Amino acid sequence: MQSSSNLFPVALISAERRGDLSEDVYRLKPGNSPDGTVELAVTRLGLADEPAVRGVPVILLHGSFSNRRFWFSPKGLGLGAYLARLGFDVWIAEMRGHGLSQRNQNYRNNRVADYARYDLPAIGAFVREQSDQVPHWIGHSLGGITLAAALGGDYIGEALVASAAFFGTQVSRTYWPLKFPPVEWSGRFILKRFAQLSGSRLKRGPEDEPIGLALESMRWYGLFGRFGDADKDWWAGLADVKLPVLAVSATGDHQDPAWACQKLFDQVGSEHKQFITLGREQGFGDNFGHVEMLVSKAAQTEVWPLVARWLTDQRTPLLGEKTDLVTAIRA
Helix, strand or coil, rough: CCCCCCCEEEEEEEEEEEEEEEEEEEEEEEEEEEECCCEEEEEEEECCCCCCCCCCCEEEECCCCCCCCHHCCCCCHHHHHHHHHHHCCEEEEEEECCCCCCCCCCCHHHCHHHHHHHHHHHHHHHHHHCCCCCEEEEEECHHHHHHHHHHHHHCCCCCCCCEEECCCCCCCCCCCCHHCHHHHHHHHHHCCCEEEEECCCCCCCCCEEHHHHHHHHHHHHHCCCCEECCCCCCCCCCCCCCCCCEEEEEECCCCCCCCHHHHHHHHHHCCEEEEEEEEEHHHCCHHHHHCCCCCCCHHHHHHHHHHHHHHHCCCCCCCHHHHHHHHHHHC
């Protein structure tokens, strides 16, 4: 099959109509990492009856134990579908071994470092090629961490990123047992016996996660750990990021608490950045949780419109006049 890209081999593996939306799934083979078997699935959403109408491109990155369905359900619900109906050119990426992305040969050793250094640059380049515009990026949880790593490591920048939004994203929560080397060493010894962590068994989500991610995060949170790899300090690199940034936390998020999300936000050097906490004290109708901040009926009415406004204008404060804004969103 002829490639859909001039960058690297790309195949259109599915083209379906989902109600009022079109769903095109592409398989990318970037060939830019040490593991040449890596294939990435990227889904493009658009208006089925207006295929030529493509607005501003937006790339959505799912979190751990998840896939594209976090953003777009089989029934056509989700933030991805919402944005597509507003006219945005929506792209949903699935990380190695998740959803429609096949497991690569070295799957068990996959790390955020690989996603950030190799996969996100390839995805961003493909979306820019297809849309002829610089895309905006939105990451939830691990997707946000990967986006932060790619920006902090300078693997992607202004050529591929118009703005970055982080939902429930942090790397500052302290896990005290990991500060004791014997505990960390024992944990590593046990984890290395497995190839993956089961999302269904752990009741965390529909997908598995490679053990490489767990081992990598243990290093981050260890005694002398840092958010980075052997080559680069991603945390330090965030201070050089000048792109518009939105960070969103939730009062009811106990996995990635607001104070930790705030620390990542504060580390970003951008002049144009906004931080929002979703909670009753902030004027919202609920104390949102880690998933509920993006997947819930309350999110549909209170959060999704904020995302759309951000993608349209990154310089006007979203909560400049909170009372009027919440009233308008609920109307």
